[in-house]
Amino acid sequence: MLQISRKSFLFLFLFFIVSTLIYLTISTNYIYEIKQPFQSLDLPNISHATSNTIETKIIECREFADLTSYCLYENVCFKDNDFIFLTTNKTLENVNFEFNGQLSQWDHYYVQDTNGKIMRKNPNNPLPFRSFISGKYSNPLIWKESKIHHEGCHSFLAFDFHGHNIFHWSIKVSPLFLFKHYNKNNVCLTFKSIRLISRSPNDLNDWQRNFLEISSDLKIDETNYEFTNKANSNRYKLQCYKHVLVPGTSIYLFTGPKEAIDFREKVSRRYGIVYERRKVIIIKRKNRLIVNQNEFEEFIREKFGNESVECIFLEELNFQQQVEKISKAKLLIGVHGAGLTNGIFVPTLGTIIEITAPHFHYPLYERIAVQSGHIFFRFVTQYDPKIHADTYAKINSIDCLSQANCMLYWKNAALKVDISNFSVILDQALEVL
Ligand SMILES: *[C@@H]1O[C@H](CO)[C@@H](O)[C@H](O)[C@H]1NC(C)=O
Numbered sequence: 001m002l003q004i005s006r007k008s009f010l011f012l013f014l015f016f017i018v019s020t021l022i023y024l025t026i027s028t029n030y031i032y033e034i035k036q037p038f039q040s041l042d043l044p045n046i047s048h049a050t051s052n053t054i055e056t057k058i059i060e061c062r063e064f065a066d067l068t069s070y071c072l073y074e075n076v077c078f079k080d081n082d083f084i085f086l087t088t089n090k091t092l093e094n095v096n097f098e099f100n101g102q103l104s105q106w107d108h109y110y111v112q113d114t115n116g117k118i119m120r121k122n123p124n125n126p127l128p129f130r131s132f133i134s135g136k137y138s139n140p141l142i143w144k145e146s147k148i149h150h151e152g153c154h155s156f157l158a159f160d161f162h163g164h165n166i167f168h169w170s171i172k173v174s175p176l177f178l179f180k181h182y183n184k185n186n187v188c189l190t191f192k193s194i195r196l197i198s199r200s201p202n203d204l205n206d207w208q209r210n211f212l213e214i215s216s217d218l219k220i221d222e223t224n225y226e227f228t229n230k231a232n233s234n235r236y237k238l239q240c241y242k243h244v245l246v247p248g249t250s251i252y253l254f255t256g257p258k259e260a261i262d263f264r265e266k267v268s269r270r271y272g273i274v275y276e277r278r279k280v281i282i283i284k285r286k287n288r289l290i291v292n293q294n295e296f297e298e299f300i301r302e303k304f305g306n307e308s309v310e311c312i313f314l315e316e317l318n319f320q321q322q323v324e325k326i327s328k329a330k331l332l333i334g335v336h337g338a339g340l341t342n343g344i345f346v347p348t349l350g351t352i353i354e355i356t357a358p359h360f361h362y363p364l365y366e367r368i369a370v371q372s373g374h375i376f377f378r379f380v381t382q383y384d385p386k387i388h389a390d391t392y393a394k395i396n397s398i399d400c401l402s403q404a405n406c407m408l409y410w411k412n413a414a415l416k417v418d419i420s421n422f423s424v425i426l427d428q429a430l431e432v433l
């Protein structure tokens with residue numbers, strides 16, 4: 001008897017371990033970097049604040065329906081990448097606030113905050129949604145405890161991913177541009193330093209470096225930036241700052257065409273890029289292949305004339321070369337993926353066609369396209385028994401999105417573009433080209 005239950009215990013235990021591993025493997029792409037609960041801060045035990053104390057003030061927060069947000073603070077301290085909010089409010093003192101590490105994957109589709117459910121912001125958390133920074137309310141005397149005080153304006157960026165995906169990068173960085181663009185308080189006009197949490201200089205690719213410099217107006221070098229994954233990082237020292245901007249994320253990069261146009265102008269001034277709507281650019285990928293790419297390309301070349309059509313692999317170009325190419329597009333065509341983030345560099349009122357797998361309804365690049373001032377079409381390919389397993393052939397998109405393995409299957413599947421179906425979409429696009 002005992003033997004059996006021990007066996008079944010062992011079985012259940014193994015089952016648990018194995019399913020956890022499977023779950024982690026499947027959902028790795030979607031698990032955001034989760035920091036340990038706040039615990040590192042070892043603050044002196046100060047029981048009373050005096051009058052004329054320095055408190056943290058929230059100068060402005062900008063939140064949009066689509067969760068784009070940042071907050072600007074005055075008088076903030078940091079230790080070990082944790083935000084110390086100085087307050088005389090005894091109820092709050094020593095209360096921790098953690099970012100809620102895991103954003104349910106699809107939250108950003110729902111543009112409304114349904115009763116706090118979508119925002120999932122912990123009560124009392126003074127940081128913007130998806131700042132990925134934790135912190136603590138503390139007695140204001142910490143300000144005096146600190147031996148290092150930084151004047152001027154600073155920013156702290158923490159990320160929800162480890163890799164080089166340019167989409168995830170730009171949703172964290174573009175709030176710097178939005179802030180500088182709309183700064184109404186005349187506070188924090190230029191950044192003195194930017195801390196990149198959990199990053200070292202080598203972690204940035206060319207695209208990311210350029211996008212960061214354009215957005216922040218701060219050249220990347222060791223004096224302007226602090227990379228906390230670098231040896232001898234100062235992160236462990238208690239340090240206080242006059243002004244700190246903490247971005248949340250701007251899922252759609254811009255809140256409308258005006259911002260996108262101003263961003264494009266900034267890019268144009270910096271690199272001498274001229275926007276011209278004349279080419280059809282097809283972004284090619286090394287995965288998520290179009291199995292009949294040649295047929296597809298020929299069809300497009302025939303339709304627009306050979307010289308007007310250009311097929312590019314973005315990963316073979318540096319940032320400036322990518323922008324140079326995309327800045328000449330009147331029509332940009334690509335399979336779903338981070339490369340479509342470059343749609344922001346298509347000249348205003350361009351057209352973007354995203355090709356997607358069946359059952360994969362992920363209206364992310366659609367919003368980026370529209371909010372960048374473009375016209376957007378989605379072409380959904382069909383299940384094809386010659387290239388697809390039948391496991392997820394009959395599921396609907398909503399159910400598929402709720403199952404990580406189905407979603408990943410279709411997200412990365414090879415696709416076949418049915419030319420006569422595509423031409424129906426293209427004919428409509430031609431109306432606005
Ligand atoms: C801080 O002071 C309070 C009251 O004087 C005391 O109860 C508490 O144990 C102290 N905490 C630490 C970490 O010393």
Ligand SMILES: *[C@@H]1O[C@H](CO)[C@@H](O)[C@H](O)[C@H]1NC(C)=O
Binds near residue numbers: 089090091092124
């Ligand atoms: C102190 O903080 C608590 C919790 O947020 C709040 O309910 C209370 O109104 C605050 N007290 C003052 C004096 O602001």
Ligand SMILES: *[C@@H]1O[C@H](CO)[C@@H](O)[C@H](O)[C@H]1NC(C)=O
Binds near residue numbers: 306307
């Ligand atoms: C069309 O252009 C491509 C390069 O853009 C070239 O390789 C190809 O030979 C051209 N085809 C024709 C029929 O001119």
Ligand SMILES: *[C@@H]1O[C@H](CO)[C@@H](O)[C@H](O)[C@H]1NC(C)=O
Binds near residue numbers: 381382418421
């Ligand atoms: C073409 O589009 C129709 C619907 O408009 C769809 O039923 C059909 O499966 C598509 N064919 C292919 C091969 O994609």
